[in-house]
Amino acid sequence: MRGCGIIHRVLFELRDVSLSRGNRRVLDGVSAEIHPGATAIVGPSGSGKSTLLRLLDRLADPDAGTIAYRDRPLVEYDPLALRREVSLVPQLPSLLDGTVASNLAYAAELAGKDLDAGRCLGLAGLDAEFAAREVAELSVGERQRAMLARALAQEPSVLLLDEPTSALDHDARDAVEATLAELRRELDISLIVVSHDPEQARRLAERAVRLQAGRVAACGALEEALA
Amino acid sequence: MTTLIDVSLGQVAAALALVAFATAISFWRRTDLERDIVVATVRSFVQLTAIGYAIKLIFEADTIWLVVALLSVMVLFGAITARSRAKKVPGAFWPLLIGLAIAAASTLGLVVALGIFEATPRYLVPVGGMMIGNAMTASAVALNRLGDEVSESRAAIEATLALGATAREAAAPFVRRALRSGTIALIDSTKTTGLIFFPGTMVGMLLAGAEPTDAVRLQLILLYALLGSTAIAALVATGLAYRNFFTPAQQLRELS
Numbered sequence: 079m080r081g082c083g084i085i086h087r088v089l090f091e092l093r094d095v096s097l098s099r100g101n102r103r104v105l106d107g108v109s110a111e112i113h114p115g116a117t118a119i120v121g122p123s124g125s126g127k128s129t130l131l132r133l134l135d136r137l138a139d140p141d142a143g144t145i146a147y148r149d150r151p152l153v154e155y156d157p158l159a160l161r162r163e164v165s166l167v168p169q170l171p172s173l174l175d176g177t178v179a180s181n182l183a184y185a186a187e188l189a190g191k192d193l194d195a196g197r198c199l200g201l202a203g204l205d206a207e208f209a210a211r212e213v214a215e216l217s218v219g220e221r222q223r224a225m226l227a228r229a230l231a232q233e234p235s236v237l238l239l240d241e242p243t244s245a246l247d248h249d250a251r252d253a254v255e256a257t258l259a260e261l262r263r264e265l266d267i268s269l270i271v272v273s274h275d276p277e278q279a280r281r282l283a284e285r286a287v288r289l290q291a292g293r294v295a296a297c298g299a300l301e302e303a304l305a
Numbered sequence: 306m307t308t309l310i311d312v313s314l315g316q317v318a319a320a321l322a323l324v325a326f327a328t329a330i331s332f333w334r335r336t337d338l339e340r341d342i343v344v345a346t347v348r349s350f351v352q353l354t355a356i357g358y359a360i361k362l363i364f365e366a367d368t369i370w371l372v373v374a375l376l377s378v379m380v381l382f383g384a385i386t387a388r389s390r391a392k393k394v395p396g397a398f399w400p401l402l403i404g405l406a407i408a409a410a411s412t413l414g415l416v417v418a419l420g421i422f423e424a425t426p427r428y429l430v431p432v433g434g435m436m437i438g439n440a441m442t443a444s445a446v447a448l449n450r451l452g453d454e455v456s457e458s459r460a461a462i463e464a465t466l467a468l469g470a471t472a473r474e475a476a477a478p479f480v481r482r483a484l485r486s487g488t489i490a491l492i493d494s495t496k497t498t499g500l501i502f503f504p505g506t507m508v509g510m511l512l513a514g515a516e517p518t519d520a521v522r523l524q525l526i527l528l529y530a531l532l533g534s535t536a537i538a539a540l541v542a543t544g545l546a547y548r549n550f551f552t553p554a555q556q557l558r559e560l561s
Contacts, residue, residue, distance in 0.1 A: 157554045162469035172464035
């Protein structure tokens, strides 16, 4: 599913995507193109950023509109295979009980990949010794990095990151941002990063989708979209 | 086995003195349970009296089809009652109904096939009633726990789904804990039976004048059958009910 050498101009294409929860319109006629590379989805709290990310991973389906991934409707993909290729790292770290290594092994096994735990941990900015650590013993920042390492164990083509530094202090935030920049240099991987912070978007991405109350306020090159 | 006990309505009425104690304690300690105690007392009298006459008719008719009809009604009401304890589980009725039906049919079928009981109303009705009642409690507890687990762990379940796990894989730890909750109470009471409490059948037989060894053996058979029926009912109910939390695209449903 990696595209077999075909270079796709557009990674995700959304057309008139809407989603309601109860009486609330969370997304309202969202149309946007997300290109390979690094894209930030920015906007204030409640603007629909995290919901949009969940739709891209098919953890939910829109009430109306269509989403295509690499020129093919998302609904035509096997959702399990799609999620192993387009890996979502949620805002709240939610690892399985056990060690970091067992979490990484589980993710790799699901994706049918051979696990190099040391490399995944290193890419996520953690020492190899973290493999043996129990999840319950980790700090929030370490858990967030372990979540990233777990996603990397699946060797995804696209990483969907939901507020990846929201629970971290400044030093830890800088370290995770450096890790993400390093990831892009080391791996052929696209990043879609949800952030409420336009400055973080400037540091991490070259394109942006700006949401406002469930609608696209701007979309395109970073400075143009954030203006 | 002959029945040596003869209970009059006056004796039943005298036992209401203990209900008066319970009501008084509730009133005194302001637990606000007086109404519930009265309702429970009236309902138990009406329901047990009615079922007593129904069982008398079934024993006299001596036909297996009336037994099947009675047990089917018990399964149906058991599922309806258990559903009210599993409000957080969408579509809980059918998993409960199927779980209770399979538990009752398989355990009764087995005790008859093994020659433990004869396939007559005198054995099938009381034993079936006990199996269904305990299976109902176990599956209600299991689904209640499943609903709590899933609603409290949505983020963890969705994080596992996001790895490409199936709904079954994502729900497995929570289904396991729910199943454990449903069956642990009977396992614990089975461990302590004879030490801390005397189970109902054994007490009933002793009061009716049976030999203690006979009462114990029959009680053991029923305890072992109950372990089987509760495990089967909880297993089937949780195994079917967890699916209702997910869509065919392996998404966790939004619940209102």
